[in-house]
Amino acid sequence: MGNNNVIDMEKSKDKFNWKKYTRSSIAVVIFIVIAIFVFSNLFIVKENEYKVIRQFGEVVRIIKEPGLNYKIPFIQSAESLPKYQMTYDVEEAEINTKDKKRILIDNYAVWRIEDPKKMISNARNVVNAEAKMSEFIFSTVRSELGKLNYDEIINDEKSSRGSINDKVTKIVNELLQKNNYGIVVTDVRMKRTDLPEENEKSVFTRMISERESKAQEYLSMGDAGKNRIIAETDRQVKEMLAKAEAEANRIRGEGEEAAAKTYNEAYSKDANFYSLFRTLESYKKTIDEETVLIIPFDSPYAKILMGEEN
Known part of the structure; x- marks a missing residue:
C-alpha cells in the first residue's frame, strides 16, 4: 500500500515532452520577432506627401504615389516631404522707389515642392529652399518696385501692384528653375506697404496738405x-x-x-367840337380850385366859361 504513493519521475518525464514544448515556444518568439521586424520596416505614403528613401545618406528612391511600401532594414531610411502647397512669410524689408522714397514691403509666397530629388540635391531641406526663395523674391520685388514712383505703389487708383505681383511670381519661378531647386512659386503677394517710422509723420503731413489743396x-x-x-x-x-x-x-x-x-x-x-374838346382838356390841366385867371372879358375862353359861346 505504501508503494502506491511513490511517483515514478522517469515515467512522468516521458509523459510531458519538455523538449517539444521548448521548441514550439522558441518558434513562436522567433515568428513574433520577425513580424515586428517586418512591420517596423513597412510604411504608408499619404496623399499629401512624398517619401524619400535614403541608403547610407544618399537618395535612392522617391515615392510619389500613396500606398503601402517597404524599406530595407538597417540600410535604408524614409523621410517625408510635403506635397501640398505651403505659405511662406517673406521677411519685411526696406526698398527705394523710383522717386527715392523708402518704404517697407511685407510679402508672402504660396509655393510647393515639384521635384523632391532636385530640391534635396540643391537646397538639402525645406528650410534652405524657403531661404533661397525668399532671396529671389526680395531681389525681384526690390528691382520691380524700384521702377515705380511712391504714389504708384500706395495709391489705390494708380496702383500697379496687381501686375507687379504676377511679374514677380514669373521671374522668381524662372530663377528657381534655372538653379534646379525643384520648387514652384504659385503666387507672390504684397501684404503691406508702409513707410519707415521716421518718415511717416512728414509724409502724412504732406498728404494732408495735398488733400487740402x-x-x-x-x-x-x-x-x-x-x-x-x-x-x-x-x-x-x-x-x-x-x-x-x-x-x-x-x-x-x-x-x-x-x-x-x-x-x-x-x-x-366837327371842327367846333374838336376846338371845344381841346379847350376843355386844357382846363383840366390848368385850372383847379385855387386857380385865378385874368382874361379879357370878351375872349373866347371867357365866353365859354360864361356859357356864351355857341
Whole structure:
C-alpha cells in the first residue's frame, strides 16, 4: 500500500515532452520577432506627401504615389516631404522707389515642392529652399518696385501692384528653375506697404496738405462754375427783358398810332367840337380850385366859361 504513493519521475518525464514544448515556444518568439521586424520596416505614403528613401545618406528612391511600401532594414531610411502647397512669410524689408522714397514691403509666397530629388540635391531641406526663395523674391520685388514712383505703389487708383505681383511670381519661378531647386512659386503677394517710422509723420503731413489743396481746387472750380451760371442767367434775363420792352414799345406805338388816327377821324367831322374838346382838356390841366385867371372879358375862353359861346 505504501508503494502506491511513490511517483515514478522517469515515467512522468516521458509523459510531458519538455523538449517539444521548448521548441514550439522558441518558434513562436522567433515568428513574433520577425513580424515586428517586418512591420517596423513597412510604411504608408499619404496623399499629401512624398517619401524619400535614403541608403547610407544618399537618395535612392522617391515615392510619389500613396500606398503601402517597404524599406530595407538597417540600410535604408524614409523621410517625408510635403506635397501640398505651403505659405511662406517673406521677411519685411526696406526698398527705394523710383522717386527715392523708402518704404517697407511685407510679402508672402504660396509655393510647393515639384521635384523632391532636385530640391534635396540643391537646397538639402525645406528650410534652405524657403531661404533661397525668399532671396529671389526680395531681389525681384526690390528691382520691380524700384521702377515705380511712391504714389504708384500706395495709391489705390494708380496702383500697379496687381501686375507687379504676377511679374514677380514669373521671374522668381524662372530663377528657381534655372538653379534646379525643384520648387514652384504659385503666387507672390504684397501684404503691406508702409513707410519707415521716421518718415511717416512728414509724409502724412504732406498728404494732408495735398488733400487740402485738392479740396480748395474743387471749391474754386465750383465757385467758377457758379459764377459762370449766374452770369449766363443774368445775360439771358437782360436779353429777355430787352426783347419784352422792345415788344411793349412796339405795341404801345401801334396803339398810340391807332388812337391818334381814331381821334383825327372823329375830330375832322366837327371842327367846333374838336376846338371845344381841346379847350376843355386844357382846363383840366390848368385850372383847379385855387386857380385865378385874368382874361379879357370878351375872349373866347371867357365866353365859354360864361356859357356864351355857341
